[in-house]
Amino acid sequence: MKLLIYAIAYLIFLYAPIILLPIFAFNDATIIAFPLSGFTTEWFSELTQNSALHAAVQNSLIIAVCTAIFATILGLCAARAGAMSDFPGKKGITGFIMLPLVLPEIIVAVALLVILRQVLGLSLGNWTIIMAHVLICTPFSIAILNGAFGALDPAMEEAALDLGESRWSAFRLVTLPLVMPGIISSMLIAFTISLDEFIIAFFLTGSNPTMPVYIWGLLRFPKSLPVIMALGTILVALSVVLLTIAEIFRRRGVRRAGGTDTGGFL
Amino acid sequence: MAKFSTLTQDQTRSIKLLGLPLIYALLLLAVPLGSIVLFSFWTQDFMTVDTTFTTANYREIWDSPIYSLLLRRSLMVSGIVTAVTVLLAYPVAYFISFHVHPSKKSIWLFLITIPFWTSYLIRVFLWKVILGYNGVINSGLLQLGIIDEPLTFILYNVNAVIITLAHAFAPFAILPIFVVLEKIDRSLLEASQDLGETKFSTFLRVTLPLSMPGVVGAVLIVFIPTIGDYVTPELMGGAGGKLIANMIQTQFLQLNNAPLGAALAIVAMICVTAISLIFVFLNRKYLRGRT
Numbered sequence: 328m329k330l331l332i333y334a335i336a337y338l339i340f341l342y343a344p345i346i347l348l349p350i351f352a353f354n355d356a357t358i359i360a361f362p363l364s365g366f367t368t369e370w371f372s373e374l375t376q377n378s379a380l381h382a383a384v385q386n387s388l389i390i391a392v393c394t395a396i397f398a399t400i401l402g403l404c405a406a407r408a409g410a411m412s413d414f415p416g417k418k419g420i421t422g423f424i425m426l427p428l429v430l431p432e433i434i435v436a437v438a439l440l441v442i443l444r445q446v447l448g449l450s451l452g453n454w455t456i457i458m459a460h461v462l463i464c465t466p467f468s469i470a471i472l473n474g475a476f477g478a479l480d481p482a483m484e485e486a487a488l489d490l491g492e493s494r495w496s497a498f499r500l501v502t503l504p505l506v507m508p509g510i511i512s513s514m515l516i517a518f519t520i521s522l523d524e525f526i527i528a529f530f531l532t533g534s535n536p537t538m539p540v541y542i543w544g545l546l547r548f549p550k551s552l553p554v555i556m557a558l559g560t561i562l563v564a565l566s567v568v569l570l571t572i573a574e575i576f577r578r579r580g581v582r583r584a585g586g587t588d589t590g591g592f593l
Numbered sequence: 594m595a596k597f598s599t600l601t602q603d604q605t606r607s608i609k610l611l612g613l614p615l616i617y618a619l620l621l622l623a624v625p626l627g628s629i630v631l632f633s634f635w636t637q638d639f640m641t642v643d644t645t646f647t648t649a650n651y652r653e654i655w656d657s658p659i660y661s662l663l664l665r666r667s668l669m670v671s672g673i674v675t676a677v678t679v680l681l682a683y684p685v686a687y688f689i690s691f692h693v694h695p696s697k698k699s700i701w702l703f704l705i706t707i708p709f710w711t712s713y714l715i716r717v718f719l720w721k722v723i724l725g726y727n728g729v730i731n732s733g734l735l736q737l738g739i740i741d742e743p744l745t746f747i748l749y750n751v752n753a754v755i756i757t758l759a760h761a762f763a764p765f766a767i768l769p770i771f772v773v774l775e776k777i778d779r780s781l782l783e784a785s786q787d788l789g790e791t792k793f794s795t796f797l798r799v800t801l802p803l804s805m806p807g808v809v810g811a812v813l814i815v816f817i818p819t820i821g822d823y824v825t826p827e828l829m830g831g832a833g834g835k836l837i838a839n840m841i842q843t844q845f846l847q848l849n850n851a852p853l854g855a856a857l858a859i860v861a862m863i864c865v866t867a868i869s870l871i872f873v874f875l876n877r878k879y880l881r882g883r884t
Contacts, residue, residue, distance in 0.1 A: 330688040334701075337685050341708045341763060344719035347729070351722070360727040401614040411607035420611055424618045429814055431821020431865075433838050437845055437858050438625035441632055445642065445851055462621045465614060523712050525824060530845070542714050546828070559715035566711050574703055 345563055352556040359552050370557035377554070383541035387522055390453055390537060394460040394521035395514040401461065402468025402513055403506075409469070410476040421469075428466040435459060436530035443531070452533040459527045464517035471516060475509025475580045508580030515573035519566050633856035642852065650856035660840065660857065667820055667837040668864060670751060674758045675816040679808060681759070682766035686807075687800075689767075690774035702771070709764040717828050720757045724748045724829075749831025757825045762818070766811040773807025774800075802880060809876050813869055820865050837861050 355365035374380065405424055408417075427435060439459050443449050479502065487497035525539035532540050542558070545551040633650055636643045654660045689701045708716070723729045724747045731743035747753055777800060785795040823838035830836070837857065844854030 330684060330692055334685050334688045337681065337763075338704060340760070341705065344716050344723060344760070345708055345711060347719050347722055348715070358727075359722050360725065360732065401617055404610045404612075405614045408607045408610035411610070412601060412603040414604040414608055417607070417611070420615050423623075424611075424614050426618070426622065429817050430622075431818050431838075431862070433821035433823060433841055434626075434858055434862060435622070437841060437851075437854060438629045439621065440845060441851055441855060442625040442628045445632070446628055458621060462618070465617070469614075519710050523710070525714050526822070530842075539712070539714055542712075543824075546714070546718060555715065555718070559712055559719075562715070563711045567707060570703075570707060570710055574699075578699070 348556055348559045348563055351553065352560040354553070354556075357550060357553055359556065370553045371561075373554050374557055374561075380538075380541060380558070383536050383538045386453060386535050387538035390456050390460060390528075391518045391521040393457045394464055395518040397457070397461045398464035398468045398517040399472075399510055399513045401465045402472045403510065405465070405469045406472035406476045409473055410479065410481075425466045425469065427463045432463070432524075432526040435463060436527040439527075440530045450533065451531055453535070455531040455533070456528050456537060459531055460517075460521040460524060463524070463527070464520050467516050467520060468513040471513040471577060472506065472509050474577070475506040475512075478581050479505055506580060508576040508578075512573040512577040512580065515569050515576075519569055519573075523562075523566070629855040629858060632852050633859050635852045637850045637852050650853045651860070653853065654856060654860055660837075660860075663835065663837045663840050664861065664864065666751070667861065668868065670754055670758070670826075670836060671816050671819040671865070672868075673755050674762065674819050675812055677755065677759045678762050678766040678815050679770075679811050682763060682811065683770055683808070686767045686770035686774055690771055702768070705767055706764050709761075713761065714824060716761065717757055717825050720753070720760065721748065721828060724753055724756070748829065749834065751830065751834045753829040753831075754826050754834045754836070757829050758819055758822065761822075761825070762815045765814050765818075769810035769814060770804060770807040773804050773810070777803050805876060805880055809873060812872060816872075817865055817869060820861055 350363065351359050352370055353366055353368065354363045355367035355369070356363070405421065409421065436459070439455070443451065443455055449455070483505070484497050484501050487501045488494065492500065523539060525543060528537045529540055529543065536544070542555060545555055632642070634646050634648065636645075636647055636649055685705070689698055693701055721728070725731070726743050726745070726748065728748070730747065731740075734740045735743065747756070781799055781803075782795055785799045786792070790798065820836075821838050823836070823842045826834050826836040826839055830839075838861075841854050841857050841861070844850045844857060
């Protein structure tokens with residue numbers, strides 16, 4: 328009972344900042360502070376007129392979609408290999424691929440900046456951010472897809488092979504549909520991470536900022552803060568929807584493959 | 594050790610599949626990491642990089658007090674954040690694993706992870722709204738008459754950085770502990786109580802030691818990344834709350850001194866890795882001492 332109260336207090340602590348977002352997004356005042364003054368939707372309509380913001384959002388969406396696709400492809404390869412027989416060095420290789428999960432993001436950012444700008448002399452753009460985001464999202468994809476592949480019964484694919492399917496079509500017709508929910512879940516998670524990522528994007532962004540980089544610029548101007556609150560409200564709502572869908576698919580995937588749910592993305 | 598000629602077909606296929614993500618990680622992680630190590634031994638000569646091998650950057654970091662001050666402050670902040678996060682997270686992980694009905698566990702985990710996925714920048718900024726001069730806490734306390742003047746020690750200093758980071762990394766700490774707690778064989782706890790231990794001593798002598806690998810995982814997954822965060826100290830830290838990551842960012846993006854920035858990044862990484870290894874070693878020793 329005491330633990331339940333503690334856990335609920337902890338959840339309130341976790342959600343405290345997020346609950347404030349919609350409160351100030353609809354508050355009719357330019358200062359983000361209490362007491363509240365009145366209800367307005369002005370900040371949301373201001374969002375629709377800001378073309379610099381629209382460009383940034385568009386950039387971020389392109390980056391996030393590409394990241395989701397590439398990270399999931401790499402994750403699929405690694406997770407499928409993970410479900411197969413071990414070979415010497417496999418653990419080490421997998422550990423190395425998972426390394427970005429614990430590496431401080433600033434290290435990844437400066438390392439990529441040095442190699443791209445100083446060593447190769449390339450100019451920065453959306454593609455440099457995509458490359459970095461794929462690197463940091465792949466471990467998450469692998470973790471999710473490992474769950475999907477791990478619960479899979481290898482006998483099903485073997486049965487398809489015995490019945491005369493080729494290796495590729497056995498994978499496509501039997502395994503792929505079974506891990507499809509995991510794939511969708513992995514893409515949604517990678518999309519969400521990439522859309523929100525700032526530390527690396529700030530280093531690798533070219534002349535066109537991504538949405539978080541644009542927000543970072545706005546944070547210095549007190550006048551634009553209510554608009555950020557409105558934008559934040561939309562973003563939070565969007566990520567809650569995306570994550571809920573991802574979670575539903577992840578669970579369905581584990582169930583379809585015949586496993587029991589252990590819960591959690593990581 | 595198996596020889597290559599004795600690999601089964603399945604093993605060969607597994608190697609080929611793992612090849613793609615491995616090559617990607619090699620090209621985008623190993624090569625860039627190698628290049629910053631190389632860069633750290635070069636120097637910035639106005640607009641060009643002087644490629645004669647030198648340890649000048651490391652000597653500069655060692656000699657000027659500002660870098661060691663920032664580094665010590667960073668390590669202290671990361672250490673406190675880790676301790677706070679893990680201590681606060683453990684009871685929650687314990688509660689979900691031992692007291693929540695199995696069918697409700699994933700909804701609890703889902704609720705805990707949601708705030709972690711929502712816009713990081715805005716979340717950090719909102720802590721400013723909570724802790725600020727006329728923020729939620731101050732106006733609330735003023736209205737209740739508990740304080741006469743707004744509290745100022747909670748924003749634009751190291752405290753604010755610690756609170757915000759502890760909030761941001763909370764789910765990171767819960768998940769590894771939860772996973773390990775789930776694996777503990779519940780009959781061991783019954784056995785301990787049958788043998789006359791109280792609930793509390795069972796926790797201390799059975800549950801806690803068995804869950805240590807999860808605690809270690811939580812410590813590492815919070816401690817290592819927090820050293821690389823420059824957003825929170827920039828927004829919340831004020832002048833006295835800047836950390837080493839801010840300095841690395843400044844060297845790269847404003848002062849255009851990539852070699853010194855690279856050396857700082859490497860020194861920070863070495864410190865974090867060394868402390869993590871010592872922690873893992875001490876923990877092993879502690880666990881071995883018990884069995």
